[in-house]
Amino acid sequence: MNPTRYAIVPxxxxxxxxxxxxxxxxxxxxxxxxxxxxxxxxxxMVREFARNIVTLSAFNEAxxxxxxxxxxxxxxxxxxxxxxxxxxxxxxxxxxxxxRAAHLDDTVGFFNGTSVFLLPAGREQAACVVDIQKPAxxxxxxxxxxxxxxxxxxxxxxxxxxxxxxxxDELVDHPVTLGRFELATFKAHGVPxxxxxxxxxxxxxxxxxxxxxxxxxxxxxxxxxxRTKKAxxxxxxxxxxxxxxxxxxxxxxxxxxxxxxxxxxxxQGRPEMSEGYRTYLGLCSHEYFHTxxxxxxxxxxxxxxxxxRENYTSLLWLFExxxxxxxxxxxxxxxxxxxADYYALLGKTVGGVLRCSGRxxxxxxxxxxxxxVKYYRQDENSPNAIVSYYQKGSLVALxxxxxxxxxxxxxKSLDDVMRLxxxxxxxxxYNGKMAGVxxxxxxxxxxxxxxxxxxxxxxxxxxxxxxxxxxALFEPFAIALEPQPGNGKNGQGAADAKRDGKPSLxxxxxxxxxxxxxxxxxxxxxxxxxxxxxxxxxxxxxLRVTGSNLDTLLSRYLPGAAVEVHAFRRDExxxxxxxxxxxxxxxxxxxxxxxxxxxxxxxxxxxxLQG
Ligand code: ZN
Numbered sequence: 001m002n003p004t005r006y007a008i009v010p011x012x013x014x015x016x017x018x019x020x021x022x023x024x025x026x027x028x029x030x031x032x033x034x035x036x037x038x039x040x041x042x043x044x045m046v047r048e049f050a051r052n053i054v055t056l057s058a059f060n061e062a063x064x065x066x067x068x069x070x071x072x073x074x075x076x077x078x079x080x081x082x083x084x085x086x087x088x089x090x091x092x093x094x095x096x097x098x099x100r101a102a103h104l105d106d107t108v109g110f111f112n113g114t115s116v117f118l119l120p121a122g123r124e125q126a127a128c129v130v131d132i133q134k135p136a137x138x139x140x141x142x143x144x145x146x147x148x149x150x151x152x153x154x155x156x157x158x159x160x161x162x163x164x165x166x167x168x169d170e171l172v173d174h175p176v177t178l179g180r181f182e183l184a185t186f187k188a189h190g191v192p193x194x195x196x197x198x199x200x201x202x203x204x205x206x207x208x209x210x211x212x213x214x215x216x217x218x219x220x221x222x223x224x225x226x227r228t229k230k231a232x233x234x235x236x237x238x239x240x241x242x243x244x245x246x247x248x249x250x251x252x253x254x255x256x257x258x259x260x261x262x263x264x265x266x267x268q269g270r271p272e273m274s275e276g277y278r279t280y281l282g283l284c285s286h287e288y289f290h291t292x293x294x295x296x297x298x299x300x301x302x303x304x305x306x307x308x309r310e311n312y313t314s315l316l317w318l319f320e321x322x323x324x325x326x327x328x329x330x331x332x333x334x335x336x337x338x339x340a341d342y343y344a345l346l347g348k349t350v351g352g353v354l355r356c357s358g359r360x361x362x363x364x365x366x367x368x369x370x371x372x373v374k375y376y377r378q379d380e381n382s383p384n385a386i387v388s389y390y391q392k393g394s395l396v397a398l399x400x401x402x403x404x405x406x407x408x409x410x411x412k413s414l415d416d417v418m419r420l421x422x423x424x425x426x427x428x429x430y431n432g433k434m435a436g437v438x439x440x441x442x443x444x445x446x447x448x449x450x451x452x453x454x455x456x457x458x459x460x461x462x463x464x465x466x467x468x469x470x471x472a473l474f475e476p477f478a479i480a481l482e483p484q485p486g487n488g489k490n491g492q493g494a495a496d497a498k499r500d501g502k503p504s505l506x507x508x509x510x511x512x513x514x515x516x517x518x519x520x521x522x523x524x525x526x527x528x529x530x531x532x533x534x535x536x537x538x539x540x541x542x543l544r545v546t547g548s549n550l551d552t553l554l555s556r557y558l559p560g561a562a563v564e565v566h567a568f569r570r571d572e573x574x575x576x577x578x579x580x581x582x583x584x585x586x587x588x589x590x591x592x593x594x595x596x597x598x599x600x601x602x603x604x605x606x607x608x609l610q611g
Pocket of ligand 1: 290319
């Protein structure tokens with residue numbers, strides 16, 4: 001089979017249009033069909049990328065038009081071409097500054113293959129060649145290309161020209177950044193890793209970033225391959241788009257596309273660890289961990305992906321939740337953050353899960369299965385209806401890790417489970433052994449890796465809605481879990497909030513000039529008083545309220561006090577009496593109790609946090 005040839009050029013940066021030319025030397029003689037994916041792996045939502053194809057036409061070698069028509073929302077059918085090449089030319093509108101689709105203007109271009117490369121039906125396994133072309137004009141003379149796609153012969157690294165992929169799955173698993181960007185390279189256990197930062201930045205301390213990422217990457221490589229320290233890739237690219245306000249990442253087999261606040265990036269001459277930088281490192285750590293967990297160790301439902309429709313699995317708690325557990329754990333194990341910082345991050349996750357009553361209605365297995373229509377399509381009722389397979393999934397990982405450690409006298413851990421998953425499913429995934437983890441297989445795999453039968457802890461954690469017994473599981477580690485009440489919104493510390501006992505409405509408020517209720521928690525003061533998401537609060541006891549002064553206004557009352565609230569629902573004014581709730585618990589504090597259990601508990605904590 002001849003390779004599928006693509007050429008992509010940022011044709012009209014001002015109009016945000018890429019032009020793609022697809023050339024097939026041996027099209028289906030009965031008439032070639034083409035499809036575009038409807039979702040991008042890692043982001044479990046149908047996004048209908050084909051809606052961004054603006055114009056499309058087909059030709060034969062002689063330049064004669066070949067008839068082509070759409071047969072459904074993502075499929076095109078070309079008429080038969082007698083003895084020869086079929087050429088498709090189409091424009092893709094790219095104006096989505098996210099990691100999931102494509103973006104183009106005169107400062108930067110970015111695309112995922114799932115947004116721009118039509119798949120000729122029946123050619124999933126065919127090799128692909130992509131000619132990435134420079135936009136015309138002197139303004140683009142210094143643009144470069146960043147991608148983990150291997151260069152074809154004759155193309156220089158970071159240069160425009162031909163790149164290749166073994167098959168379509170590989171082609172669309174390598175996002176591409178075009179433009180001007182900062183670049184640094186480091187080696188992790190001998191393997192080159194690029195850091196690419198696009199967007200307007202000032203004095204980014206890219207050397208510090210490289211040093212921190214090197215430690216984090218090496219810790220992860222050593223976790224999966226403690227003996228050989230062999231990385232799962234030959235080269236890796238961290239590509240980041242820095243913006244004023246954004247956060248997100250998407251994992252790929254040898255790279256990740258990230259978006260972050262430019263204020264999260266480290267600045268030269270400022271060595272302190274800001275919360276933003278810690279968050280950014282956590283994001284990098286998360287996506288890098290996916291190189292093993294979900295890009296190679298996969299649920300059977302993703303082996304292979306079906307990009308034409310939803311792919312259901314109840315295991316995202318394992319692939320996203322366990323990854324969320326290890327992302328921060330790898331920060332502390334690699335020394336990038338302190339143990340105190342790690343405890344604070346865990347305490348925040350515990351608070352995040354316990355704050356929403358959706359956890360009492362949906363299990364992490366159900367949340368995984370319904371990700372397509374619930375987690376990825378959240379609305380004002382989501383806190384009351386769903387649980388995050390990220391947040392609770394990471395606590396499930398924590399619970400299993402602590403239980404395995406305690407029950408094996410700290411000889412085994414969740415690390416052994418990850419290694420077994422890696423050996424059985426991940427290591428050979430792209431070497432012809434494409435098999436994935438069965439939906440009901442995980443409990444037995446944990447027992448096989450560690451000798452521990454988790455039993456009811458497993459079924460309650462994964463399929464149940466009861467809160468995890470974290471206090472009991474922390475006991476052998478002499479760690480206490482303490483609720484930290486506080487509204488958190490106005491920057492007041494948790495300890496102050498507890499002392500003050502600041503009351504709350506039990507609702508999430510969108511900040512700004514208007515005080516809009518974003519979500520109203522089940523059973524809360526706001527709900528009992530008849531307030532709903534979308535209501536705009538006007539006044540509390542006759543004083544004007546805004547999105548930024550609500551906490552201050554409420555802090556003058558005691559929990560249980562009744563206040564009069566004026567609010568608009570649509571254009572209708574309503575006046576209600578709200579009996580204020582007590583302080584909302586937004587985070588928990590983990591405290592290592594030194595006196596208790598002494599040295600064994602301290603050693604247990606060290607083995608857990610130092611790996
Ligand atoms: Zn993830």
